[in-house]
Structure formats: structure tokens, C-alpha cells
Amino acid sequence: MKVQDLFNVTGKITIVTGGASGIGYACAEVMADNGAIVTLMDIDPAGLEKAAAKLKASGAQVFTEVVDVTKKETIKRAFESVAKRHGKIEVVFANAGISGGPGFLNAEDKRDPSRAIENLPEDLWDRVMATNLGSVFKTIQIATPYLKENGGGKIVVTSSVSAFKIEQYVGTIYVASKAGVAQLLRQAALELAAYNIQVNALAPGPCVTNIGGGRLQDKAAQDFFATKHPNHRMATTDDMQGAALYLASPASRHVTGEHIIIDGGFSLGLAD
Numbered sequence: 718m719k720v721q722d723l724f725n726v727t728g729k730i731t732i733v734t735g736g737a738s739g740i741g742y743a744c745a746e747v748m749a750d751n752g753a754i755v756t757l758m759d760i761d762p763a764g765l766e767k768a769a770a771k772l773k774a775s776g777a778q779v780f781t782e783v784v785d786v787t788k789k790e791t792i793k794r795a796f797e798s799v800a801k802r803h804g805k806i807e808v809v810f811a812n813a814g815i816s817g818g819p820g821f822l823n824a825e826d827k828r829d830p831s832r833a834i835e836n837l838p839e840d841l842w843d844r845v846m847a848t849n850l851g852s853v854f855k856t857i858q859i860a861t862p863y864l865k866e867n868g869g870g871k872i873v874v875t876s877s878v879s880a881f882k883i884e885q886y887v888g889t890i891y892v893a894s895k896a897g898v899a900q901l902l903r904q905a906a907l908e909l910a911a912y913n914i915q916v917n918a919l920a921p922g923p924c925v926t927n928i929g930g931g932r933l934q935d936k937a938a939q940d941f942f943a944t945k946h947p948n949h950r951m952a953t954t955d956d957m958q959g960a961a962l963y964l965a966s967p968a969s970r971h972v973t974g975e976h977i978i979i980d981g982g983f984s985l986g987l988a989d
């Protein structure tokens with residue numbers, strides 16, 4: 718097969734949650750740049766408009782829907798609106814998520830008492846679980862009937878290396894939420910394989926985005942995480958685009974329940 722057929726997403730009706738920023742925006746961009754018709758869904762209306770304008774400037778067909786992925790009704794309404802506009806939904810990126818704050822060690826490798834497990838607030842648990850895990854469940858639930866109706870489709874979840882790798886510098890609740898995401902998508906992949914629906918995940922390592930109030934935009938934070946990578950740098954969002962396109966395209970048609978770890982070797986450890 719030719720590369721242009723393997724990775725052909727032309728005209729694919731695509732949804733990206735959390736598409737106004739960061740990794741979601743990068744997924745939307747690679748889909749739009751390759752001819753997909755993309756709807757960005759996000760809780761941030763101003764961010765949505767800015768992101769859509771940027772994508773439209775290169776000629777893409779892009780639409781927006783304001784959605785809070787913790788609220789099933791808002792996701793449902795937005796999916797209905799996409800289906801009404803385009804007649805179907807074929808590719809769904811369940812990407813929206815938030816940070817759970819820093820880990821129990823700070824950048825000086827000292828314990829931060831405010832991040833000790835006994836001091837983590839319960840409302841943070843509820844918020845992170847609802848946004849990172851509950852939202853993926855709700856999005857898959859709402860997407861599935863549309864994909865079944867097409868005779869197949871793609872769900873690409875943004876998981877994390879934190880689903881597998883225990884991390885001192887990443888919030889405990891976040892790590893737990895992503896571990897839940899990993900098993901949820903494998904279970905969904907098993908159930909939906911017979912319907913020709915593939916459910917896979919991007920598993921980024923630390924990546925420069927606006928997550929956590931933009932703390933990873935900080936040069937000091939980037940330098941710190943660079944020292945934890947064997948390739949001596951943090952990811953940027955365009956590092957996610959190859960795997961995003963692969964998982965959304967015919968090239969991955971016999972792949973399901975899988976994570977693609979995109980971390981420059983971060984989870985392998987350090988070399989020199």
C-alpha cells in the first residue's frame with residue numbers, strides 16, 4: 718500500500734476534545750492538515766476560537782463546540798450537532814485532561830509537604846478523576862453508537878506514561894486517573910473490536926503544553942525535565958502528530974487496545 722493510502726484521513730469526520738490547546742490542538746492540526754474535517758470541543762470558548770482561526774488560515778474545514786467533558790449532556794449535544802452537520806462521526810480523540818498538580822518531590826528532589834498523600838484535597842481527587850477518567854468513559858459511551866452506525870471507526874485517547882510509570886514529580890491523583898484510563902480503553906477495545914472500532918492511546922511523557930497553569934512553559938521546568946530524558950529534551954506537541962495520524966488512519970486498522978509511548982525514552986531511564 719502507498720503511504721498516501723495507509724495514512725489517508727481525507728474527509729474523515731473527526732472530533733478532538735480539549736482541542737483548543739496543547740496535544741489536542743496538535744492532533745486536530747495533523748488531521749486537518751491531511752484533509753480531515755475537524756470539530757474542536759473545549760471548555761474554553763476564547764481558546765476554541767483562536768485555535769479554529771489558526772487551523773482555518775491554512776484552508777482546513779474546522780468547527781467548534783463548547784463542551785465540558787465532565788458533563789455528559791454537553792458532550793452528547795455537541796456530538797449530535799456534529800452528526801447533524803456532517804451526517805456521521807468517524808474519528809474521536811478523547812484528549813481533554815488536567816494536571817493533578819506537582820508530585821511529592823519538588824525540582825530540588827525535596828519532599829513537598831503540601832503534596833504529601835495525606836494532604837491532597839478530596840475535591841482535587843474528584844476534579845481530576847472526573848476530567849481525566851470520567852470524561853473518557855462518557856466520551857467513549859457517546860461516540861460508540863455513531864461509530865457502530867458507520868460499521869467502524871477510531872477512538873484515540875490521550876493517556877500518559879503516568880499510566881505505567883510511577884512518578885515522584887507528577888501528582889499522585891493524576892497517575893491514578895491515567896492508570897484507570899489505560900485499563901478502560903483496553904476493556905473498550907476488547908468489547909468494540911467486533912464492530913471494527915479500534916480504541917488506542919497516545920501515551921506522552923512530559924510535553925510542553927498549557928497543562929497545570931502552563932508550568933511546563935517555564936524554561937526552568939523544561940531544563941529540569943530535560944535532565945530526566947535520555948535524549949535530553951522534553952517533548953513538544955508536534956512530537957505527538959505522527960502517532961496521532963497513525964492511530965486515526967487505516968495504517969492502524971488491526972491495532973487495538975494499545976498505547977504508543979511518546980517520551981523520547983523517558984520511561985526507559987537515563988543513559989548519559
Ligand SMILES: NC(=O)c1ccc[n+]([C@@H]2O[C@H](COP(=O)([O-])OP(=O)(O)OC[C@H]3O[C@@H](n4cnc5c(N)ncnc54)[C@H](O)[C@@H]3O)[C@@H](O)[C@H]2O)c1
Nearest residue numbers: 735737738739740760785786813814877923924926927928
Ligand atoms: N503535557 C504533558 O506533559 C502531558 C503528558 C501526558 C499526557 N498528557 C495529557 O494530554 C491531554 C491534553 O493535555 P495538554 O497537556 O495538551 O494540556 P493543555 O492544558 O494544553 O490542553 C488541555 C485542553 O483541555 C481543555 N479542557 C480542560 N478541562 C476540560 C473540560 N472539563 N472540558 C473540556 N475541555 C477541557 C483545556 O481548556 C485545554 O484546551 C490531557 O489528557 C493530559 O493529561 C499531557
